[in-house]
Amino acid sequence: DVKVTQSSRYLVKRTGEKVFLECVQDMDHENMFWYRQDPGLGLRLIYFSYDVKMKEKGDIPEGYSVSREKKERFSLILESASTNQTSMYLCASSLGGEGNQPQHFGDGTRLSIL
Amino acid sequence: GQNIDQPTEMTATEGAIVQINCTYQTSGFNGLFWYQQHAGEAPTFLSYNVLDGLEEKGRFSSFLSRSKGYSYLLLKELQMKDSASYLCAVRDEGYGGATNKLIFGTGTLLAVQP
Numbered sequence: 001d002v003k004v005t006q007s008s009r010y011l012v013k014r015t016g017e018k019v020f021l022e023c024v025q026d027m028d029h030e031n032m033f034w035y036r037q038d039p040g041l042g043l044r045l046i047y048f049s050y051d052v053k054m055k056e057k058g059d060i061p062e063g064y065s066v067s068r069e070k071k072e073r074f075s076l077i078l079e080s081a082s083t084n085q086t087s088m089y090l091c092a093s094s095l096g097g098e099g100n101q102p103q104h105f106g107d108g109t110r111l112s113i114l
Numbered sequence: 115g116q117n118i119d120q121p122t123e124m125t126a127t128e129g130a131i132v133q134i135n136c137t138y139q140t141s142g143f144n145g146l147f148w149y150q151q152h153a154g155e156a157p158t159f160l161s162y163n164v165l166d167g168l169e170e171k172g173r174f175s176s177f178l179s180r181s182k183g184y185s186y187l188l189l190k191e192l193q194m195k196d197s198a199s200y201l202c203a204v205r206d207e208g209y210g211g212a213t214n215k216l217i218f219g220t221g222t223l224l225a226v227q228p
Contacts, residue, residue, distance in 0.1 A: 035218075045216075058215075090157070107155065108155075
C-alpha cells in the first residue's frame with residue numbers, strides 16, 4: 001500500500017512565524033501535491049511538483065512556497081504565517097504519466113495560526 | 115473557468131441506493147475521479163472514468179457522460195460506514211497529462227440513517 005506521511009496531525013503557530021509542513025511518500029511517485037481544505041471551498045491546490053527540484057504553482061500559491069530536494073519528500077513553507085492560513089493541509093502523491101493514476105493522500109495537518 | 119458542481123448534502127437510509135451527481139465545466143478533460151473522505155481522515159480513491167459509460171466496483175459504480183459534462187456515483191446496499199463526504203475531481207489536461215493535476219468539487223456529505 002502507498003504510504004503518504006505528514007509530519008504533524010495538529011500544529012499551532014503564531015502570526016508571522018515561518019512554518020514548515022513536511023510530507024514523505026514511500027512509493028517512488030513522481031508527482032506530489034499540497035492542498036488546503038476549507039469548509040464550503042473543498043480541496044484547493046497550492047503547489048505541485050512533477051520531479052525533484054521542479055515545482056509549479058497551483059490555484060492559490062500566494063503566501064506559500066515549496067521545496068523538493070529529494071523525490072520522496074515535499075515540503076510546504078508558510079513564509080510569514082497569517083490567520084487566514086488556518087486550515088487543514090493535505091499532501092498527496094501519484095505516479096507520473098497518462099492513465100488512471102489516482103492521487104494518494106496523507107492524513108492531513110490541521111494548522112491553527114493564532 | 116473551471117467549475118465542478120455537487121450537491122452539498124444528501125441523506126439516505128441503510129440498505130437503500132443513493133446517487134451522487136457531479137457536473138463539470140473545465141478547459142480540459144483527461145478523466146474523472148471519485149474519492150471518499152470520512153471526517154478527520156484522508157480522502158481515499160474510489161473510482162476512475164475516462165470513457166463514457168458505467169464502471170462497477172462492488173457496491174459502488176460510477177458513470178460518465180463526457181458530452182454532458184456529467185458523472186454520478188451510485189452506492190448500493192448502503193451501510194452506516196458509508197456516511198462520509200464524496201469528492202468528484204476532474205483531471206486537467208493542461209500539462210499534457212504529465213502531472214495528473216486534479217480539480218476538485220466541494221464534496222457531497224452523505225448521511226446514512228438507520
